[in-house]
Amino acid sequence: MILLRFRVENxxxxxxxxxxSLTRPTLTTVRPKDGNWVDATTRVAGVYGANASGKSTVVDSIEFFQRMVVRSATSWSLRKRLPQRPFRLTSGSTYEPxxxxxxxxxxxxxYQYxxxxxxxxxxxxxxxxxxxxKHRVLFERQGDEFKFGRALVGSPRLHAAATGSRSLFLSKAAGNGHDLLRRLFxxxxxxxxVADFSEQDRNRRLQQITEGIAEEEIDLNDVKTLLRVADIGITDVGVDESEIPEDVRELSNELNEFFHRRRKPGPDMPAEQDDHADPTHDKRPSLKIDLIRRALMFQHAGNDGVFPLPLGSQSTGTLSWLSLALPALTILRSGGVLVVDEIDASLHPQLSQxxxxxxxxxxxxxxxxxxxxxTHDTFLLSNQSDSMLAPEETWFTEKARDGATSLFSLADFPTRAxxxxxxxxxxxxxGAVPRTARSFLASLLDPEARETTDA
Incomplete structure (x- = not known):
């Protein structure tokens, strides 16, 4: 997949x-004249802006789009309401789609979907x-009414009849085996x-890495090489396995069975309410607990030799690098889009580069x-950076006084190399920089100013 544009409203x-937009200014037609989509698009898009200006909202909207595609025809179809997140600072927007x-x-x-x-x-x-x-209609939907183009083969009306009001047709048809829609799904x-760099997200990714190494789905040599790239003193890495005690295993299985009985949707119990779950990961515990406890162990070089240290003893920077670099490597090999909120969080600027x-x-x-x-890392905008962002790769978010975020590109301004x-x-x-009111600092730090403010 190569992403050309993403649009969001409300x-x-x-x-x-x-x-x-991730298209280059040179792309002025529906398709590049030479057919080369890679040259016609940018490989990166960096979004800058003040705190609370809406940078994370851009990431969150992409993640919601993905979750809606993945969940609407399954777990979300059982909910009483879809987890819409409209703009709430004007009365009208709250009720708008x-x-x-x-x-x-x-x-x-x-495609456009x-x-x-x-x-x-x-x-x-x-x-x-x-x-x-010109575009060709494969399908259009207004509520429960569908219009299908001749090019969409595969009995689309049968899939439409099975699509609920809160389910996306693409998702339902994909689940029922429609060839094209399944490939898009x-x-x-x-x-x-999508990686948001929260502690929960990072720990989940590290756990996936641990399990992937243990199951030989992730090449251990890739992990070692990425750690050497960061040059953080780790000479080797491996997975330590130990058996879970029998009493803990039995207790865990009992709790899991009880949990799943309680979580089973019924007339008096709504379906799952997890609005922030990863779209490809069910947070409910599995009925089958692993018989092995697995943990990453890192070999650190010291004056007196090499010493093994567990995951919990690693620096935040090391964990952030590993949890980001390995997904980046996977996307680079297979193709696709990696979306990262605050790429410079806990990473040295050189590693971001x-x-x-x-x-x-x-x-x-x-x-x-x-x-x-x-990001907030302005060094990436400097010509001293060997990964300097071009104007079309640089985006800004700015929040107006009414609380609404606007998104615009550096390419919208007159620029010179x-x-x-x-x-x-x-x-x-x-624009897109904080509006500070430093005068209020005096009321916090100057005793006389505090007395005046209190009076």
């Missing part, structure tokens, strides 16, 4: 339609492809990876994989 702080759409390329075919939802139902859904300079599910270089350098990126990230974009951004030339 999602958290994004009230009006916002568009994140939210809309999401993507333009993307899969198997050299350009999108939907509009409120908490009660899917209001609109559409899928187009572009066999020529799989692309949205497996070729978009390494990640960017992996995506931007065609010697490393052979699949056209893409990286979308939020010799300009210091980092300095101009910090000077406020492009």
């Amino acid at each position: 999602h958290r702080s994004i009230r009006d339609e916002a568009e994140l 939210s809309a999401y759409s993507v333009d993307f390329v899969l198997d050299d075919v350009r 999108g939907f509009e939802v409120n908490e009660n139902a899917v209001l609109q859904e559409w899928l187009y492809d572009y066999p020529s300079t 799989n692309a949205f599910t497996h070729q978009i990876v 390494v990640i960017l270089r992996m995506f931007k350098d065609p010697d490393y990126n052979h699949t056209g994989a893409q990286l979308i990230f939020t 010799d300009q210091n974009f980092a300095k101009r951004y910090l000077d406020g030339r492009y």
Whole structure:
């Protein structure tokens, strides 16, 4: 998958339609004239902005789009309401639908897919492809009414009849085995990876890495090489396995069985209420508990030899690097989009540059994989950075006084190659910087000012 554009409207702080584009200014037609989609698109998109300006909302909207595709025809279809997250700072927006759409390329075919939802139902859904300079309707949906194009073969009306009001048609048809829609569903599910760098998300990814190594789904040599790239004093890594005591195993199984009995949806029990779960991961415990406790062990070089230290003894920077670099490597090999909130969180700026270089350098990126990230690291805008962001790769979020976020690109401004974009951004030339009120500091630190304020 190559992402061309993502649009969102009425999602958290994004009230009006916002568009994140990964196409280059040279792409002025529906398809690149030479057919080369990689050259016609950017490999990275960095989003800057003040705290609470809406950077994370951009990431969250992409994640919601993915969760809706993955869950709407399964667990979410059993819910009383869809977990819509509208803009809530104006009375009208609270009751308005939210809309999401993507333009993307899969198997050299350009598509546009999108939907509009409120908490009660899917209001609109559409899928187009572009066999020529104009789009072709594969299907359009208004509520429970469907229109199908001739190019969408595979008995779509049978799948539409089985689609509930809160389910996406694409998701339901994919689950029922429709060939094209299943391929698109799989692309949205497996070729978009969202990492928010929260402690919960990082720990989950590290656990997946541990299990992947133990099951030989992840090459241990890849992990070792990535740790050497970071040059953090780790000479080796492995998985330590130990048996779980029998009494703990029995107690865990009893608790799991009890939990699943209580969680089973029924007339008096709503389906799962987890709005923030990873779309490809069910947080409910498995009835079958592993007989082995697995943990990553890291070999650290010291003056007196090499010493093994467990995962919990590693620095936050080491864990952040490993939890991000390995998914990045996977996306680079298979193709797709990695979305990272606060890429510079707990990472040294040089390691952030390494990640960017992996995506931007065609010697490393052979699949056209893409990286979308939020950051405060202005060094990436400097010509001193060997992974300097171009204007079309640089985006800003700014929140107006009414609380609504706008998203815009550095390419929207007149720019020259010799300009210091980092300095101009910090000077406020492009907006998207904090509006501070330093005068209030006196009331916090000056005793006389505090007395005046209190009076």
